[in-house]
Amino acid sequence: MAIHKILLVDDSKTELYHLCEILGKRGYEVRTAENGDEAMRRLAEDKPDLILMDVVMPGQNGFQLTRTITRDPRFADVPVIMCTSKGQETDRVWGMRQGAREYIVKPVDGAELLAKIKTFD
Numbered sequence: 001m002a003i004h005k006i007l008l009v010d011d012s013k014t015e016l017y018h019l020c021e022i023l024g025k026r027g028y029e030v031r032t033a034e035n036g037d038e039a040m041r042r043l044a045e046d047k048p049d050l051i052l053m054d055v056v057m058p059g060q061n062g063f064q065l066t067r068t069i070t071r072d073p074r075f076a077d078v079p080v081i082m083c084t085s086k087g088q089e090t091d092r093v094w095g096m097r098q099g100a101r102e103y104i105v106k107p108v109d110g111a112e113l114l115a116k117i118k119t120f121d
Contacts, residue, residue, distance in 0.1 A: 002121050003049045005029045009039045009062065010054035010083070015106070019052065019083070022110045028117075036060030040068075043075060050120060052113075053100070055084035055091070063098045070099025079120050083108060 006023055010016050011034050023030045031048065033039035036059050042048075051069065055062035062082060069075045079102075082095040087105040095103050102116045 003028070003117055005031070005046065005048040005050075006117075007031050007033065007039065007042055007048040007051045009033045009036075009051065009057070009065065011035060011057040012054070015054070019108065019113075022108070022113060026114060036065045036068075039065060043069065047075065048078060050117060051078055051080045052083045053080050055082060055086050055095070063094060066095065066100050067098040081113075081116055083113070 006028050008016060008019055008030055010019070010032070016032050016034070020030050020032065031042055031046070033042045035057055053062045053066055062084065066080050066082065069078065070080060080100045081102040081104060082100040083104045083106065084091070085106045092103045104113060104116065
């Protein structure tokens with residue numbers, strides 16, 4: 001499955017802007033959500049090909065949201081890449097156990113992010 005549509009979930013407007021710039025320049029169609037509730041609404045409106053998920057957010061955190069999404073039969077086939085400042089090995093392991101397929105630590109290296117996205121094409 002080729003990746004065209006990406007849902008970017010992060011509560012930082014700076015991070016959203018930065019990641020949208022990287023992805024938009026490569027031709028990806030990017031939609032954003034700033035929290036779990038908004039992310040679930042975006043998913044219901046238009047299923048993405050991939051989700052980039054922050055961990056530290058108000059309300060439902062990225063670990064909880066990833067678990068909810070990856071266990072929902074409607075979205076179980078959508079890969080999730082955790083994209084977070086939480087860089088401990090235990091965080092990475094926990095993120096993968098929640099259903100994430102990849103884990104990137106901020107600050108995001110554009111080349112690394114694009115390489116990980118390409119693995120799902």
